[in-house]
Amino acid sequence: MNNDFKRLAFVGTPELSVPFMTSLCSSGYDIGVVVTGEDRRRGRGEEPSPSPVKRAAIEMGLPVIHEIEEVENFEIDLAVVVAYGSFIPVDLLERVQMINVHFSLLPRWRGPAPIERAILAGDAKSGVCIMEIGEEFDVGGVFTRQEVEISPRDTTETLRDRLIEAGCELLVSTLGDGLGAPVPQVGEIVWAEKVTPQERAIDWGLEAEKIDRLVRIGGAWTTFRGERFKIWKAEANTQQIQGSPGQLVGDQVASGKGALRLIEVQSQNRARQEFDSWKLGARLEENCVFGDG
Incomplete structure (x- = not known):
């Protein structure tokens, strides 16, 4: 010392x-x-x-x-x-x-x-x-x-x-x-300005790797059925999938380049949960889209 x-x-x-x-x-x-x-x-x-x-x-x-x-x-x-x-x-x-x-x-x-x-x-x-x-x-x-x-x-x-x-x-x-x-x-x-809530809004037109980085800093959100929907854990898939940006295909959301596999999510006014559990109770229709306003 x-x-x-x-x-x-x-x-x-x-x-x-x-x-x-x-x-x-x-x-x-x-x-x-x-x-x-x-x-x-x-x-x-x-x-x-x-x-x-x-x-x-x-x-x-x-x-x-x-x-x-x-x-x-x-x-x-x-x-x-x-x-x-x-x-x-x-x-x-x-x-x-x-x-x-x-x-x-x-x-x-x-x-x-x-x-x-x-x-x-x-x-x-x-x-x-x-x-x-x-x-x-x-x-x-x-x-x-x-x-x-x-x-x-x-x-x-x-x-x-x-x-x-x-x-x-x-x-x-x-x-x-x-x-x-x-x-x-x-x-x-x-x-290094503080990251604002608006900056944490997901633009599904971006490449999946950029969206994944947004998720990894915490608080990334989109909308689903008109309500705020947070994504807490995800993984980027560099391979393009069939679907327009924001469209859910299986456990992945299509983006401008590649797709984002969802792992842990949170509906508005609900607790965080595994994506598979959320999907079971969400009663999803075909071709549902995130970022719908």
Whole structure:
């Protein structure tokens, strides 16, 4: 462990941040304070509940605050930020050294949705960067990076899990070796906007492999009998089948190029289920079509 960073602040909010906090603790780092988002309601009518990071921090006996400015009240050598989700004042960055963990190979996929965008684009690899925090999002220099291969069947969840594992190891080793000088980002800058619900709507005129990537990021939807219909698991078939785009043929839906074999689906206001089970109860007519409005 590098003696320059004996005492840390950890700054994060969602579930994916928790393994980084626990990895730092198990590696011998003293976390003097945890900064996380405010308690909020997770569902209609529910009482406000703590963020996953706050819940884990309390279980570990760590002090928790919600206002990032208050981090100055604690004696720390460095603040580690992992998916905090709130603005960090620029003047605070001038007084408290902070580093960030980002889930892409910067400068490709700067922004809030790098994992989903990498899968949608058909990228062969993603990665993790340990970077400095600047005035603008994800533009700071990079201390260290680690590539992670994207497999042809990766979903947002499976890729995220591998990035978290690689990121935890990278963070601990980076702190242990000392940060050194950050390297400016070089290469094509690509922004990773959040994927909107409308972007998740399936265009059956596209090739099946592109539709499959949309399904693998989660929340892909079409319409059936005038109602929203989600597809949670599927496989692309590059062979063309008889049928117009959107037409169901057996367990496959024809597309602009190839077809999509349906595995797990969800009708509106129903639970997710295997396609074969859904099909048995759907009373399908001949030549039924998805994307019917």
